[in-house]
Amino acid sequence: MHALRMASAFGVKAPRAKVDFFDVNAHVEDVIAAIAPNDSKERFTGLGVRVIDGEARFRNRHTVVVGDDFEIAARRFVIATGSTAAVPPIPGLNDVPYLTNESIFDLTQCPKHLVIVGGGPIGLEMAQAHRRLGADVTVLEAARPLAKDDAECAAVVLDALESEGVEIRSGIADMRVERARNRIRVVVATPDGHEEVIEGSHLLLATGRRANVDDLDLEAAGIAYEARGVRVDKGLRTTNRKVYAIGDVVLGALQFTHVANYHAGLVVRNALFRQPVNADKGVIPWVTYTDPELAQVGLQEDEARARHGTIRVLRSAYHENDRAQAERRTRGHIKIITDRKGRILGATIVGTQAGELIATWTLAITQRLKVGALLGTVLPYPTLSEVGKRAALTYFTPSLTMPWVRRIISLLRRFG
Numbered sequence: 001m002h003a004l005r006m007a008s009a010f011g012v013k014a015p016r017a018k019v020d021f022f023d024v025n026a027h028v029e030d031v032i033a034a035i036a037p038n039d040s041k042e043r044f045t046g047l048g049v050r051v052i053d054g055e056a057r058f059r060n061r062h063t064v065v066v067g068d069d070f071e072i073a074a075r076r077f078v079i080a081t082g083s084t085a086a087v088p089p090i091p092g093l094n095d096v097p098y099l100t101n102e103s104i105f106d107l108t109q110c111p112k113h114l115v116i117v118g119g120g121p122i123g124l125e126m127a128q129a130h131r132r133l134g135a136d137v138t139v140l141e142a143a144r145p146l147a148k149d150d151a152e153c154a155a156v157v158l159d160a161l162e163s164e165g166v167e168i169r170s171g172i173a174d175m176r177v178e179r180a181r182n183r184i185r186v187v188v189a190t191p192d193g194h195e196e197v198i199e200g201s202h203l204l205l206a207t208g209r210r211a212n213v214d215d216l217d218l219e220a221a222g223i224a225y226e227a228r229g230v231r232v233d234k235g236l237r238t239t240n241r242k243v244y245a246i247g248d249v250v251l252g253a254l255q256f257t258h259v260a261n262y263h264a265g266l267v268v269r270n271a272l273f274r275q276p277v278n279a280d281k282g283v284i285p286w287v288t289y290t291d292p293e294l295a296q297v298g299l300q301e302d303e304a305r306a307r308h309g310t311i312r313v314l315r316s317a318y319h320e321n322d323r324a325q326a327e328r329r330t331r332g333h334i335k336i337i338t339d340r341k342g343r344i345l346g347a348t349i350v351g352t353q354a355g356e357l358i359a360t361w362t363l364a365i366t367q368r369l370k371v372g373a374l375l376g377t378v379l380p381y382p383t384l385s386e387v388g389k390r391a392a393l394t395y396f397t398p399s400l401t402m403p404w405v406r407r408i409i410s411l412l413r414r415f416g
Contacts, residue, residue: 002132002291009328019133021110028105058221061240076242076271079223079230080264081216083209083248083255088117091176096184098203101126111135111202115186117175118206119145119168121288124157126204127166128290137165138198140172140188146288150300153350156332157294177203211249226251234278235270236263244271254284283366287355292332295358298346298365301337310340314371316391318351323382327352336361336391342370353384360388371395 007014037043041051054066064072085100087093099107101122114130116123119141131137139145145168146154162168174189186198211229218224224231224239229251236244244267247253247260262284266277285297304311314337319330332351338344347361364373374392379385 006328019110021133022108024133025105025108032105055215057215057217058223059217061221062242074242076244078264078267078271079216079238079243079245079249080247080260081212081249082260083211085205086208086210087205088207090117092178096177096179096203098184098205100205104204107202111200113138113200114202114204115184115198115200116140116204116206117186118204118208119143119170120148120206120208121146121286123204123206124161124166125289126206127168128161128164131161131164131166136200138167138200139169140175140186140198141168141170142173143170145170146294149288149294149296150335150348153294153296153333153335153348156350157288157290157292160292160331161290209248209255211251213249229253232279235276236267236279254281254286256284256286259284283362285358285362287358289355292329292351293349293354295349295354296347297358297362298344299337300346300348301335304337304339304345308339308345311345312338312340312342312395314338314391314394316387316394318384318387320390321382321384321387323384323386324352326382334387334391336371336388338371338395342372342395344369344371347388349388351384351387357384357388360385 001017001019004014004017041053044051052066052070054070056064056066059065059071062073064074064077066072085102087100104126110133111130113136114127116127116137116139119139123139123141124145127137127139144151144154145158158168169188171191172188176187178185178187180199183199183201184203186200186203188196188198190196210227213225213227213230218230221243222240223243230238230245230249231251232238232245236246236250238245246263246267248255250263253259253263263279266279269275270277282298285295287296288294299307301311301313313335315333315335317330317333318324321330324330329352332349332354334351334357335348336344337346344361344364346365347358349357349361360374363369371392374389375396377389379389
């Protein structure tokens with residue numbers, strides 16, 4: 001829909017488009033149905049896995065039961081129960097209908113005014129999508145929106161959303177909700193102590209996720225946990241050495257699907273092949289799928305300076321890239337953090353295809369590469385990947401103005 005609205009920039013005169021929200025919902029359902037077999041009971045059964053339907057709980061340190069009497073004893077267990085949408089203790093919430101990221105995709109009609117509580121990735125992704133599909137959208141956030149991301153790069157995303165008509169309100173710490181006929185009224189406290197009323201047709205809670213630790217009887221197995229998740233060591237073992245935990249249920253873990261996959265690989269290596277493993281948060285990338293996208297891996301600027309003291313911050317803007325200019329996607333930039341010797345410590349990219357481009361920098365950080373390795377890589381032209389290489393080049397730019405370097409260059413010129 002957004003591409004149709006922007007088509008005139010390319011000389012394409014598109015007729016006024018109309019959103020059929022029912023068909024939008026059908027597309028979402030089709031995608032879900034297409035990928036569902038990857039995690040289906042039938043697929044795993046076909047691979048030789050025995051799948052037992054039912055709620056599992058620990059009976060003791062080495063036994064799990066399903067239902068009333070199905071008992072499983074094993075050498076190793078893995079807790080992979082994931083997480084569910086967190087519901088904050090907002091007064092009046094029990095008296096109004098609300099949506100989460102798990103139920104909003106059931107809508108077959110576009111909300112007239114969607115009020116979103118939570119300015120993290122899910123909240124802002126849903127805000128922009130529904131705004132582009134025709135809804136009025138208001139986002140309420142207690143702290144800074146996209147607080148886990150680089151503030152400078154996050155500001156580019158927030159500016160983009162606000163330019164499209166998404167209202168983003170930060171610093172909203174106190175609120176209550178109430179029903180007003182067929183609408184939902186959110187009453188927020190303003191900084192000057194007054195109350196402000198925001199009325200919407202739908203309310204979406206996007207306030208994070210809660211680890212699924214209830215009803216597992218973890219105490220019976222000697223497994224330490226909190227409401228926020230299961231405690232594990234660097235090898236993902238719980239306080240019961242027979243039991244591992246992976247993914248969203250791990251205390252302090254980044255709650256992404258690719259993190260669960262990463263954890264699973266580590267557990268297989270350790271449990272089956274006795275290889276030592278270390279779950280390293282520093283190599284985990286994450287992406288906010290707004291437009292522009294926001295991707296991050298490794299240390300951010302403040303973290304890197306606190307750990308390493310002297311650092312270098314390298315930048316390159318999308319508007320300096322020929323591919324970005326050709327596609328009129330010039331909003332954004334890349335920001336690379338290195339130590340004083342040029343080793344790459346972190347990268348943040350805000351711009352089109354940032355989620356694809358972050359893969360290069362994830363590899364660089366995982367392999368502890370220096371920026372020189374990027375300069376020695378030939379990239380095709382014209383591609384967005386050149387944005388990163390251009391940033392890497394700036395690491396060496398200051399040395400060209402050093403007097404001793406200038407003298408060496410001058411001396412070499414005498415030899416032809």
